[in-house]
Amino acid sequence: MSGHIHKDYTGAKFGMWLFLFTEVLLFGGLFILYSVYLARYPKEFISAGKELNVWFGGGNTLVLLTSSLFVAVSITALRRGAKRLCLGLLGGTIACAAIFMINKYFEWSAKIHHGIYPGSPHMKEMMPGEVTFFNLYYLTTGLHGIHVVIGGLILTWAMILIKSGRVNADDWVILENAGLYWHLVDLIWIFIFPLYYLILH
């Protein structure tokens, strides 16, 4: 070593991937619950799924796919030395995270307004399969929403480090790993959207 600090990028990225696998298994458990109950209550899942608004789900799909593009391009921008472009793209990603959560707020508010929330009097009158569908919907999209907020905070932190120059064209693995986390958030939504919003629409 010629005096500079050794950086193990492969190790850093591999560690992040190992963490992402645990996230996949966490959401995997929720998708297993979904599939088991879909097999048990196919009719109820379809009638309950019709209550979800495709426009909210579809709109948020576009927002997340675009935010994923921004993060991916921001890494290339940073490594090519285009710091301002990189910061602009990360700002765009965080804006997408905010738009996603605002959409989610309106979507959940509309549902709650219609009396659809866990333990509500209206849900007590529903068929068991429908209750399961909505409970899983709140649990899965809620856990995913928490990940969106955490992802936004991690990207904000990465932005601060880039601004100060601590993360730069030669030392970018923090942005790489922050990006990996953000893409995972997008990946989970890629499965949530068709399973919850499009089920025999």
Next chain:
Amino acid sequence: MSEEHVHIVPYKTFLVIWLALLILTGITVAVAQFHFGAWNIWVALGIATLKSGLVVAVFMHMKYEDRLFRLALFSALAILAIFIGLTFVDVLYR
């Protein structure tokens, strides 16, 4: 291999993948309007798997990583598949 020479993915590649993801989203919404019975869920899952494959391979740079990364990814997915398979063996034949 020097760490400095890790592949930098061009902007254009990302734009192409993003367009493909938008088109696949359109297809998944369009297909959901037709009723194929149990096939709907398999078509939806197939398209979602294709979309996530694109995100993992290009956006997450899996295509450009060491073989070790892909080996780990497939191990994790195999564990998930076993998890799902064993659950259904229990649920369907109880």
